[in-house]
Amino acid sequence: MKxxxxxxxxxxxxxxxxxxxxxxxxxxxxxxxxxNPELILDKDYFLLGxxxxxxxxxxxxxxxxxxxxYYKGGTSLMSYIMKIYSDESPEFVVEKNQxxxxxxxxxxxxxxxxxxxxxxxxxxxxxxxxxxxxxxDKEWRKKQDDYYKSTEPxxxxxxxxxxxxxxxxxxxxxxxxxxxxxxxxEQKETRYCIxxxxxxxKYEYCIAILKQLKCTNIEKKITDNNIPxxxxxxxxPSRELKKYLDAYKFLxx
Numbered sequence: 001m002k003x004x005x006x007x008x009x010x011x012x013x014x015x016x017x018x019x020x021x022x023x024x025x026x027x028x029x030x031x032x033x034x035x036n037p038e039l040i041l042d043k044d045y046f047l048l049g050x051x052x053x054x055x056x057x058x059x060x061x062x063x064x065x066x067x068x069x070y071y072k073g074g075t076s077l078m079s080y081i082m083k084i085y086s087d088e089s090p091e092f093v094v095e096k097n098q099x100x101x102x103x104x105x106x107x108x109x110x111x112x113x114x115x116x117x118x119x120x121x122x123x124x125x126x127x128x129x130x131x132x133x134x135x136x137d138k139e140w141r142k143k144q145d146d147y148y149k150s151t152e153p154x155x156x157x158x159x160x161x162x163x164x165x166x167x168x169x170x171x172x173x174x175x176x177x178x179x180x181x182x183x184x185x186e187q188k189e190t191r192y193c194i195x196x197x198x199x200x201x202k203y204e205y206c207i208a209i210l211k212q213l214k215c216t217n218i219e220k221k222i223t224d225n226n227i228p229x230x231x232x233x234x235x236x237p238s239r240e241l242k243k244y245l246d247a248y249k250f251l252x253x
Contacts, residue, residue, distance in 0.1 A: 035247040041175040043084045045167070047113070048120055049179020050077065053202035054228070057121050057160035065093070067108040067117065077183060077251055078108055085113060121160030161201040173209045174244050180206055182251040188234075191217060192245065195232045203231040214238045 035041075051057060051068050059066070070078045082092050090110040097104040167173050177194075180202065185194045196203045210218055210233065217236040223229065237245055 035250075036243075039244055039247045040171075041178060041244075041248075042169075042172050043175070044116060045172040045175035046084075046179040047081055048117060048162075048166075049176040049181075049202075050081070050183045051117060051179075051202075053162075053196060053199040055159070055198050056200040057118070057123075059118055059121075059123055059158045059160060060156060065109040065111040065114050067092075067110055067113050069097075069104040070106040070108060071103055072105050074105065074183070078106060080251060081108070085110075088112065118160065120162060120166060122163050123158035123160040125156055125158050159200075162205055166205075167209065170213070170240075173213055174241060177206065177209055177213070177241065178244050178248050181245065182248060185252070191234050191236055193232055193234050195230060197230050198228040199231050203233070207233050210235050213241050215241060 047067075067081075078094070082090075085092070090113045092113070093109040095107040095109060097107055167176065180194050180196075181192065184196055185192060187193070194206055196206070207218065207220060215235045215238050217234065219234040221232040221234070223232075
């Protein structure tokens with residue numbers, strides 16, 4: 001009886017290991033997959049490519065450690081980003097979103113990496129302040145008016161657009177496109193597509209870089225009759241870019 005019990009426990013452990021080896025978690029998955037060592041990316045430009053450009057990049061005084069928001073399905077990419085920066089001691093913090101009125105799941109924070117990413121942008125104040133109100137609060141309008149009338153220091157919002165002349169090498173350009181595609185792309189037969197909602201500067205950069213990388217069949221499509229506006233670019237990658245797209249396709253699985 002005792003032998004049967006031991007055998008049964010071993011069988012359960014084996015089955016558990018088998019299941020998890022076939023269905024690794026997102027974090028485990030990243031550590032198991034390694035791209036071709038000859039196709040290494042510039043991690044800063046890769047991360048830049050992944051960053052949200054929805055109405056520009058936002059920066060505030062109280063949010064100086066903000067890297068980016070990640071939605072459902074973005075855990076794998078976020079884990080990979082944390083991995084490639086591990087040699088810089090970035091002190092990443094993953095914060096679970098507490099605000100109930102958007103679909104953000106995780107917020108990635110690091111003062112060091114945030115500062116580095118913000119250096120790629122020009123920021124300007126457009127009159128906004130960061131202040132959260134509960135729309136279910138019956139007095140939210142009054143509280144909002146009181147906030148704007150008050151003399152207390154406000155968390156000013158600065159909106160960033162990507163600087164000009166950021167890219168000097170092909171590796172930087174490829175890294176940026178791989179980052180953008182890993183998060184916002186999809187493949188349709190032999191053509192690839194990058195889709196960016198309400199993009200302020202990243203969309204035009206993607207088009208320019210795809211041309212510089214000698215991609216073909218580049219087609220722009222903007223659905224400005226919808227809210228939010230979806231900006232898409234279709235392309236057939238050059239032979240060199242295709243190698244990288246294949247090597248890093250695990251980021252989209």
